[in-house]
Amino acid sequence: MTTRHTTPPTLAELHQIATAELARIPETLRRHVGSVVISVEDFPDEDTEDEMDLESPFDLLGLYRGVALPFQSVLDVRTSPDMIFLYRRPILDYWCETALDLHAVVRHVLIHEIGHHFGFSDDDMDRIERE
Numbered sequence: 084m085t086t087r088h089t090t091p092p093t094l095a096e097l098h099q100i101a102t103a104e105l106a107r108i109p110e111t112l113r114r115h116v117g118s119v120v121i122s123v124e125d126f127p128d129e130d131t132e133d134e135m136d137l138e139s140p141f142d143l144l145g146l147y148r149g150v151a152l153p154f155q156s157v158l159d160v161r162t163s164p165d166m167i168f169l170y171r172r173p174i175l176d177y178w179c180e181t182a183l184d185l186h187a188v189v190r191h192v193l194i195h196e197i198g199h200h201f202g203f204s205d206d207d208m209d210r211i212e213r214e
Contacts (some may be wrong), residue, residue, distance in 0.1 A: 085164060097171050098123045105167075109137070109214045110120040115201055119149070119165045125172050141173045145192040147200040167196050 093101065101121050104114070126140040137143055149165025169192060178188045191212065198208040 086176060093173050094123045094125070094171055095106045097169065097174070100186055100189050101167075101169055102128050103192065104186055105193055108194055108197075109191060109211050111214070112197055112211050113204075116197055117165065119147075119167055119197075121169065123171055123201075126170055127168070131168075140170070141176055143170055144173045144177060147196040147198045149200065149206045152184070169193075 101123060105119075106114075107119065127137070127143050129137070129148065131137075131143070131146065132140055134135055135143060135146075140167060146168045147165070148163075148168065169189065174185075174188060174192065178185050181188070194208055198211065203211075
């Protein structure tokens with residue numbers, strides 16, 4: 084889906100795009116996600132910047148926070164849901180630099196954040212994106 088934007092999408096609009104694209108990612112990956120929560124923020128917070136050792140807040144497009152499937156247990160009490168953080172300003176910057184469709188960029192970030200979390204290789208994620 085190609086959408087023409089004359090102004091940068093808001094946080095809410097990018098969240099709508101992300102929700103739609105999450106539903107479109109291949110089932111082989113989506114089935115591992117469960118009820119992941121998507122949060123769209125302009126930039127990563129300072130703690131995340133420090134933790135990821137970022138030189139610039141534009142260096143991170145997204146981040147998956149949660150417990151990987153191999154480490155989940157029915158005996159563990161989960162205090163927070165699995166979350167995908169999408170960072171609007173870095174995504175928009177990447178979108179402008181690459182001239183790709185914004186929906187494709189968001190889908191790419193979603194696939195990579197979920198895939199890295201579950202230990203998939205870059206080759207695995209490239210294959211999933213081609214499906």
